[in-house]
Amino acid sequence: MSLGEFELIETYFRQESGGMGVAMGIGDDCALLEIPVGQQLAVSMDTLVGDVHFPKNADPELIAERALRVNLSDLAAMGAEPLWFTLGLTLLKADAQWVKAFSQGLFRVAREYGVALVGGDTTRGNLSMTIQVHGAVSPGAALLRGSASPGDQIYVTGALGDGAAALAVIKQELGVGKSAFNYFMDRYYRPQPQVEAGQRLVGLANSAIDISDGLIADLGHICEQSVVGASIHLEQIPLSEPVAKLVSFEQGLEWALSGGDDYQLCFTVSPENVDELEGLVESGKLEAYPIGEITRDQGVACWYKGERVVPSGQGFQHFNPDEQSSGA
Template sequence: MPSEFQLIQQFFQREQAEQPAAGVLLGIGDDCALLQIPTGKQLAVTVDTLVAGVHFPLDADPQLIAERALRTNLSDLAAMGADPLWFTLALTLPDSNEDWLRSFSRGLFACAREYGIALVGGDTTSGPLTITIQAMGAIAPQQTMRRDGANAGDFILVTNTLGDGAAALASIQNSRVFNDEHAEYLLQRFYRPIPRLSESTLIREFASSALDISDGLVADLQHICDASDLGAVIYVEDLPLSAAIQSLADPTQAQRWALAGGDDYELCFTVPPENMADIAMLIAQGKLQATVIGEMIPGHKVICELDGEPFALTTTGYQHFSP
């Protein structure tokens, strides 16, 4: 059985060595990486753990698992307005299956090359399959998008479409049946969510606050409300929905997935009225796909309305460790 160091060298160190990265003074192979932050920038750091059977199926393709793990971390960088730089990887493995590791490594580095982020260190250990990635990026201080910057009257927008992550999980678990084209689209949305990094660079000088939607729109928007000491209203009829989930016979199910399903990894951001002309121009030019879905209001809670009437939810989003 290969040792930990042999596994790291075979599947991770050699691959990264072929991709020189800016700011890496010392990368994989020592006790610490030595990194040089770009001049005048702040370092944004995020970390996420994915557990087999909780965040992805036990029998999922390791190449897709790797892509999902890195892409979801890149989404956090996008939410802050940060440009990707480096990441570390901690792998807990039930065994040293070289075919599994080869496929995982292939997916990981394909994604890393696509988004220009470098692996600079990590760890491996034995146990139930668990993947932890820490991603780092750089951001100019005046362009940071935080959760505490919203004001009453700000418009609430989301990128792309919502509800696809929850619909994908339903499709994977066979609790909902979609045609082949829609099923493939949803599978890609689940395993290969697009971190909205290019959108982030466009909106970061106009947005007052932002986050990415991982636990569900209502649950995540509540974080902006809490940080900004405000409430929010969502106009359910304005939620952007993909053709895949619009194909459902039950439109209410599609709306509930969009509001509370999670796993979308789209950006939710707020924009002051005086900046909406700039955002509207980006949308009109086709540079930004985003939809106004509500506004920030006095209060403390997120409320949902459908055609002016209250829209009830039985759950607002994914709850970690909930019974």
């Protein structure tokens, strides 16, 4: 069954358009939102295109989950509290069954992270979705890319390389058993935006970024914005057990360094704050792994057991290797 634009919105997307600070959600020309008193508004937007950022024939519930989760990861990287989001959805046809499943996946994630859908648009065309997320952070408290200093210790919040491994499974370049298949599909379609970790790092970390394009590329953004360099120790980079079991250490590292789609946080901590950070890790309040340090030299240098090495990866590639736009 095909639906008209307004029927589609009313049936599947207006159902959960209220929430904290929403004076007017879906249903008028604009949403009216009440920004928390004394807070700055953090805003980010990404567009995901079928067969570029995800397989267009995938389960629509999973497509929706991935789309909102990767956008929330940008708020996590700033240490912001998620509040609201808007959705621009482009479809070849408004198939009721597809849209219903998509909306179920979307609102499942929205409820998990406490964000409300407050507006958007639907259009006809090749499958894509644009999501804009809004969050709140105290003035001067946001985690930025440009605040790293020489001597800072570099950390990541979890295993890297799973996103690239999952993509290899989807493209049938890597054969796996049922258990590993389920693990990688979960990592690809349900990445965990590190919202809680980002908020714990406010006032503790000097800089942060989410890892969407691969560790070297994203840590490189911190270095460029902060006018510093970085040395990372490859033997310290955490890999998941499924990756470690399936491929060589070298392949796992390649995925971690340049594969992308992991959505862990990479952040830097000044020496005087390391003990506090390690205390959070030891108490189980934060997962974080030290992988290197910020230097005065430009660029990202890689070391393996004391020897300088040059990774061979070519950086992030989307689902369609012919597309060369930036990662979501």
